[in-house]
Amino acid sequence: MRNIGLIIGREYRERVYKKSFIITTILMPLLMVLLGAAPTLIMEFVDGETKKIAVIDESGLVAPKLSSDEEIVFEISSKDLPDALVEASQTEECFGVLHIGKEIVENPNDARLYTTSSSSLMIEEYIADQIEKVIENERLKAYNIENIDEILEKVEASVHLATFRTDKEEESAATSAIASSIVGMLLGFLLYFILAIYGGMVMQSVIDEKSSRILEVMVSTVRPFEMLMGKILGIAAVAATQVLVWGVLIILFSAVIMPALMPANILDSVQQVQAGADVALLATQQDVSPEMLTAMASLLDTGHLAMIIGTVLLYLVGGFLLYASLYAAIGASVDQAQDAQQLTMVVTVPIIVAFVVTMMVMKDPNSPLVFWCSMIPFTSPIVMVARIPSGIPAWEIATSLILLYASFVVCVWGAAKIYKIGIFMHGAKPTLKDLWRWLKY
Amino acid sequence: MSNIITAEHITKRFSAHTALDDVSIEIPRGSVYGLLGPNGAGKTTLIRTINRITLPDSGRILFNDKPISQKDIFKIGYLPEERGLYRKMKVGEQALFLARLKGLSRHEALLRLKEWFVHFGIESWWDKKVEDLSKGMAQKVQFIVTVLHKPELLIFDEPFSGFDPINANLLKEEILRLKNEGATVIFSTHNMSSVEEICDHITLINKSKNILSGKVDDIRREHGGNIFSVQYKGDNKALMERLHGVCEVIENEESTTGFSSLKIHIARNEDIRSVVSLVNDSVNMRQFIETIPSMNDIFIRAVKE
Numbered sequence: 123m124r125n126i127g128l129i130i131g132r133e134y135r136e137r138v139y140k141k142s143f144i145i146t147t148i149l150m151p152l153l154m155v156l157l158g159a160a161p162t163l164i165m166e167f168v169d170g171e172t173k174k175i176a177v178i179d180e181s182g183l184v185a186p187k188l189s190s191d192e193e194i195v196f197e198i199s200s201k202d203l204p205d206a207l208v209e210a211s212q213t214e215e216c217f218g219v220l221h222i223g224k225e226i227v228e229n230p231n232d233a234r235l236y237t238t239s240s241s242s243l244m245i246e247e248y249i250a251d252q253i254e255k256v257i258e259n260e261r262l263k264a265y266n267i268e269n270i271d272e273i274l275e276k277v278e279a280s281v282h283l284a285t286f287r288t289d290k291e292e293e294s295a296a297t298s299a300i301a302s303s304i305v306g307m308l309l310g311f312l313l314y315f316i317l318a319i320y321g322g323m324v325m326q327s328v329i330d331e332k333s334s335r336i337l338e339v340m341v342s343t344v345r346p347f348e349m350l351m352g353k354i355l356g357i358a359a360v361a362a363t364q365v366l367v368w369g370v371l372i373i374l375f376s377a378v379i380m381p382a383l384m385p386a387n388i389l390d391s392v393q394q395v396q397a398g399a400d401v402a403l404l405a406t407q408q409d410v411s412p413e414m415l416t417a418m419a420s421l422l423d424t425g426h427l428a429m430i431i432g433t434v435l436l437y438l439v440g441g442f443l444l445y446a447s448l449y450a451a452i453g454a455s456v457d458q459a460q461d462a463q464q465l466t467m468v469v470t471v472p473i474i475v476a477f478v479v480t481m482m483v484m485k486d487p488n489s490p491l492v493f494w495c496s497m498i499p500f501t502s503p504i505v506m507v508a509r510i511p512s513g514i515p516a517w518e519i520a521t522s523l524i525l526l527y528a529s530f531v532v533c534v535w536g537a538a539k540i541y542k543i544g545i546f547m548h549g550a551k552p553t554l555k556d557l558w559r560w561l562k563y
Numbered sequence: 564m565s566n567i568i569t570a571e572h573i574t575k576r577f578s579a580h581t582a583l584d585d586v587s588i589e590i591p592r593g594s595v596y597g598l599l600g601p602n603g604a605g606k607t608t609l610i611r612t613i614n615r616i617t618l619p620d621s622g623r624i625l626f627n628d629k630p631i632s633q634k635d636i637f638k639i640g641y642l643p644e645e646r647g648l649y650r651k652m653k654v655g656e657q658a659l660f661l662a663r664l665k666g667l668s669r670h671e672a673l674l675r676l677k678e679w680f681v682h683f684g685i686e687s688w689w690d691k692k693v694e695d696l697s698k699g700m701a702q703k704v705q706f707i708v709t710v711l712h713k714p715e716l717l718i719f720d721e722p723f724s725g726f727d728p729i730n731a732n733l734l735k736e737e738i739l740r741l742k743n744e745g746a747t748v749i750f751s752t753h754n755m756s757s758v759e760e761i762c763d764h765i766t767l768i769n770k771s772k773n774i775l776s777g778k779v780d781d782i783r784r785e786h787g788g789n790i791f792s793v794q795y796k797g798d799n800k801a802l803m804e805r806l807h808g809v810c811e812v813i814e815n816e817e818s819t820t821g822f823s824s825l826k827i828h829i830a831r832n833e834d835i836r837s838v839v840s841l842v843n844d845s846v847n848m849r850q851f852i853e854t855i856p857s858m859n860d861i862f863i864r865a866v867k868e
Contacts, residue, residue, distance in 0.1 A: 125664055132660050136651065335647030339705070342614050342641040343664045345633070546617070 125344045129352025130359065133327070137360045147364050151371050173217035173245070175235075176206050180224040184233075184256045194248065196220070211238055220249065227260045302511035303484040309434055310480035310508030312365075317441055317473055317503065320361045321449040324354060325462060328453030328541075337545050346542040351534070354446045361442055362435060369431040376427055433519065434507050440526040441503025444533055445469060451537035454544030455552045455560075465554070476501035480508040487512040497522050499529040536561055565628070567592040567716055567747045568613060573622035575608055582608040583619070584771040590749060590764070595742050597758045597779075598751040599862060600768035606751040607644060609768065610720050613749070614641050626716075637666045640714035644721040644751075646705050648693045655689035658708050665712040672711070679707045699730055706734065710741060717741060719750035723757060735761055755859040765858075769866050779858070786861045791835075792854045793825040797846030805845045810838055822849055 137143055172192065176199040179185035188196040194217075199206050203221055210216040216238065223232030233253055235241065263270055331337045340349055452465045479495045486492065487509045496506035496514075502522045506514070543560040544552070552560075568590040575583040582605045590596045598606045611617045613624055615631060626635045649657055655676070662672035680686045683703055693701060702725060710717060719738075723731045738748055739761060752758065758765060758779070765782065767775035775782065790813070795802070799817045802825075806812065810833060814826035829838055842848050856864075 128660065128663055132649075132652075136649075330650075331647075334650055335643070335645040336649055337647070338616070338643040338645060339641070339647065339661065339708075340664075341616050342639070342643070343636060343661075 125348045126352045126355070129344070129349060130356040133353050133356025134359050137323075137357070138363060143360070143364070147367050151368055172215070174213075174215050175217050175220050175249075176201075176210060177220045177222070178203055178206055179222045181222055181226045183260055184222050184226060184253055187256045187259075188249075188252050194245065207236055210236070217241075222253070226253070227257055230254070230257055302513070303487070305430075305511040306483055306487070306508040307480065309430075309510065310477070310483070310504050313434070313438060313441060313504045313507050314473060314477045314480070316361055316365070316438060317445050318470070320357055320442060321445040321469065324357050324446040325449040325453035325466070326459060327353060327357070328450050328545075329456065329459055329462070332454065332545055333457065341545065346545065347538045350447070350450055350538050350541050354443060354450060354534075357446065358439055358442050362439060365431075365435060365438055369428075369435075372431070373427055376423075430510055433510055436523060437503040437507050437526070440523060440530060444499060444503075444526065444530045445473070447530065447534040447537040451540040451544065451557070454541040455547065455557060456544075465552075465557075468554070472500035473504070476504035479505050483508040483512075487514075493518075497525060499526045502526055565592050566590055566625075567627060568749070569625040569628070570609070570613065571622050571625070573609065573612055573619045573624070575605075575612060575617065575619050581771050583612070585622075586768065586771070586773045587622075588766050588773060588776060590747060592747055593742070593745065594747055594763045595738065595761050596747070596749045597762035597765040598749060598768060599753070599755075599758065599765055599858075600751075601753070601866060604768045605771045606768055607720055610641075610718055610749070610751060614639050614718060637712065638715045640665075640709040640712065640717045642705060642709040642717075642719045642722060644724070646702055646725075648701055648705065650692070650694040652693055653689070654691050654693060654696070654704055657693060658704060658711075661708045662711050667712055675711050676707070679711065683707070698725055699727060702726060703730070706737070710737075713746075715746060717746055717748045719748070721752060722750050723752060723754050731757075755857065755862060758858045767862065767865055775861075775865050782861060783855055783858070786856060786864070789829045789831060789835075790854050790856055791827055791829060792850070792852060793827065793842060793848065794822045794850040795825075795842065795846040795848045796822055799823055802842065802845045805841055806838075809833065809841065826854070 172195050174195050174197055177185045177188060177196050178199050178201065185196070185198045190196050199219070201209065203219065206219045210219050218235055218237035218241070221234045221236065223229065226232050230253075233250075235246065235249065259270075259274065262274070267273065331340070337349075344352075448469050449466075452462050452469065456462045456465065476495060479492060479501060482489065483492050483505065492505060492509065495501040496509055496518070499522075503526065506519065506522050510519075540557055540560050566589045568588075570586060570588045573583050573586045574581070586605070586609060588609075598609065600606050608617065612619050613631075615624075615633070615636060624631045626632075626638075652660070658676050659669070659672055662676065663669060667675070677686075680689065685700070685703060688696065688700065688704070693704075696704070706722075709719075717738075722734055722738075726734060735757065738750070742748055762779050764778055765776070766773055799815070803812070803815070806827070810830065811828040812825060813828055814824070816825075817823045827838075829835060839848075839851055842851065
C-alpha cells in the first residue's frame with residue numbers, strides 16, 4: 123500500500139505541478155464562457171454596421187409599414203429602379219434596393235431585392251416576413267371588419283410550454299427540457315473528453331516508462347499491479363482535481379457572480395420559482411420566457427448543482443478507472459504510440475458509440491437505447507451523465523454505478539495480467555490474439 | 564561460508580526458446596560473483612529470476628537458505644542493463660522517490676543521498692532534469708539509487724557498458740568497497756579483464772546452460788594445465804614440422820627481427836622434457852615457460868567446446 127501511495131504521489135505531482143495543467147484548468151472554463159458568448163459577441167460586431175436598403179414601392183402600401191431596426195434601415199426612395207441601383211452601387215453603406223411591384227397584394231411574388239454584396243438568409247427572411255405581414259393585413263382589411271387593427275393586436279399569441287414532472291414527489295418544481303438537455307450534452311462532452319484525453323495519458327505514460335527503461339528498476343522493487351494501480355489512481359486524482367476546480371468555479375459563478383449581475387426583479391422571480399411558484403405566471407409578469415426562468419432557476423440552485431457535480435464525479439472516476447486500465451494494458455503491450463492504433467480501436471469505439479448516443483439523449487432521455495447504454499459499463503459514464511440533468515430515478519443511477527465499478531475490478535485484473543507480461547515484450551507488435559493469450563497465461 | 568543465493572534447477576521457457584535450462588548456482592555470502600556468457604546466453608533472465616521479476620517455470624531460488632519472497636526484495640539492489648529514469652523528473656526528487664520505494668524513510672533517504680552526491684561530487688545535479696544529463700551522468704545517479712538502501716545483495720547487469728574508462732574504474736572501486744563493507748555482488752559481463760580484477764567466483768553460461776562454475780583461482784588452475792609459451796630465434800617452418808603430432812600449437816607469431824613466439828598445449832601424457840629438447844634442437848630457444856591462461860582464453864575455449 124505504501125508503494126501505491128508513493129507512486130500515486132509521483133504521478134500526481136508530475137502532472138499537477140506542470141504549467142500546462144494549471145493553465146488549462148483555469149483557462150478551460152473561461153474558454154467555455156467565451157465560446158458560449160461568441161455568437162452574441164459576433165452579433166454585436168455585425169450590429170455595428172447598419173445596412174441601408176432603399177425601397178421603391180410602386181404600390182405605396184408596403185414601404186410606410188416596414189419597420190427598421192439596428193441592423194436594417196429602410197429608406198423610401200422616389201427614384202427609378204435603374205437610378206436607384208446606380209446610386210446604391212456608389213454609396214458604400216447602401217446594402218441594396220428593394221423593389222415592390224404595384225400589384226403586391228394580389229401578387230405577393232412581385233417583390234425583388236437587389237443587393238450590392240451577398241445577402242443572407244436572415245436578412246431575406248426578415249424582409250419577407252415584414253412584407254408578408256403587410257400583405258396579410260391589407261387582405262384582411264379588404265373584408266371591412268370594424269376595429270381590425272385592435273383585433274389583430276389582441277389575436278397575436280406566442281406559446282411557451284412549461285413542463286412539470288409528475289412521477290416524482292420531491293421534484294415538483296418545473297424542469298426545463300431544453301436547459302437540462304443542454305447541460306446534459308455539455309456533461310456528456312466533458313466526460314467524453316476526459317475519458318479520451320486522460321485515458322490516452324495513461325497509455326502514453328506506460329509507453330514512456332517502457333521506452334525509457336525505468337520499468338525494470340521499478341518492477342524489481344514494486345509489484346506490477348502496484349505500479350498499474352498507482353499510475354491509474356494517480357492520473358485519476360489529476361482528472362478529479364481538474365473537474366473539482368471547474369465544479370467549484372461553476373458553483374461560485376452561480377452562487378455569487380450570477381446573482382450579482384442579474385437584474386433584481388428577475389433574480390426575485392428566479393428565487394420564487396425555486397421556492398415553487400408558478401413559472402408561467404411569473405414569466406408573464408416579468409416579460410421573460412418561462413424557459414429562461416426555469417433554466418436560470420436550476421442554474422442558480424447551488425444544491426442541485428452540487429448534487430449533479432457529485433454524481434458526475436462518481437461516473438468520472440468509475441469510467442476513468444475502467445478505461446484507464448484498458449489503456450494501460452494496451453500501452454504495456456506496445457513499444458511506440460504508433461503501434462497502439464489498432465489496439466486502441468477496442469477502446470475508442472465504445473467511447474464514440476456512447477458519444478453518439480448522447481446526442482439522442484437530447485431527443486428523449488428515457489428511450490430504451492439510451493436507457494440500456496446508460497446501464498452498460500462501457501457507455502454508461504458518458505450516457506448516464508448526459509441524462510442526469512433531466513432527473514433520473516436513484517435506482518437507475520445506483521445500478522449503473524454498481525455495474526460500472528464491478529466491471530472496473532474485472533478489467534483491472536485482466537489489465538494487470540497483460541501489463542505484467544507486456545512490459546517486458548520488446549520488438550514484435552502484439553495482436554489481439556496475443557493479448558488474449560497473455561490474459562490466460 | 565554460507566550462500567546468500569542458491570538457485571536450484573532453474574528452467575525458464577519463452578514461447579520461442581528456452582532461456583534457462585536446468586541452471587543451478589550457489590553464490591557465497593560476501594563474494595563478488597561474475598556471470599559470464601555470450602550475448603543471449605540467458606544471463607539477464609537468470610538475474611531477473613533471482614530478483615523475482617520473472618518467475619521460473621521450474622526450480623527455485625533460495626535467499627539465505629529460505630525461498631525468496633517479496634520482503635527480501637528490499638535487501639537486493641538491482642541495476643538493470645537497460646538503464647532508465649523518469650526523464651521529466653528532477654534528479655534529486657527522482658532519487659528520493661526510488662529510495663523511498665526501497666523502504667527508506669524520507670528523512671533517512673535524504674541524508675544518505677546528500678552523502679552520496681557529495682561523495683561523487685555531483686551536488687549541483689540535484690535540481691537538474693534527468694533529460695538534461697548525459698548517459699554517463701544518469702548512470703552515476705542510478706548507481707547511487709541502487710546501493711542507497713545498503714542491500715545485502717547487489718546485482719549489476721553489464722555495469723561497465725556505456726561507462727568511459729575513468730568511470731568504469733570508479734565503479735570497480737565502488738564495487739570492491741561495497742564488498743569490503745560486507746555486501747555480496749553479482750554482476751554479469753563480457754568484460755573479462757574486470758572478471759580477473761574483481762571476481763572471486765564465476766559462472767559461465769552458454770546456450771541457457773551453466774557450463775562452468777567455481778572460484779576464479781581454481782578455474783584458472785584447472786584450465787591452465789600444460790600451456791606453455793616459447794620464445795626463440797630461428798627457422799619457424801622447421802620447428803613447426805618437428806612439433807607436428809607432438810603437441811598442439813595455439814598461437815604462432817613469427818618475427819624476422821626479434822624473437823618469434825609460440826603458444827603450445829602439451830597433452831598430459833606427453834613428456835615435457837622431450838618437447839623442450841625437441842625445440843632446443845631445432846631453434847635457438849630463449850624461453851620456455853608455463854602460462855596461466857587469461858579468463859578470456861578460458862571463456863573462448865569453454866564456449867567453443
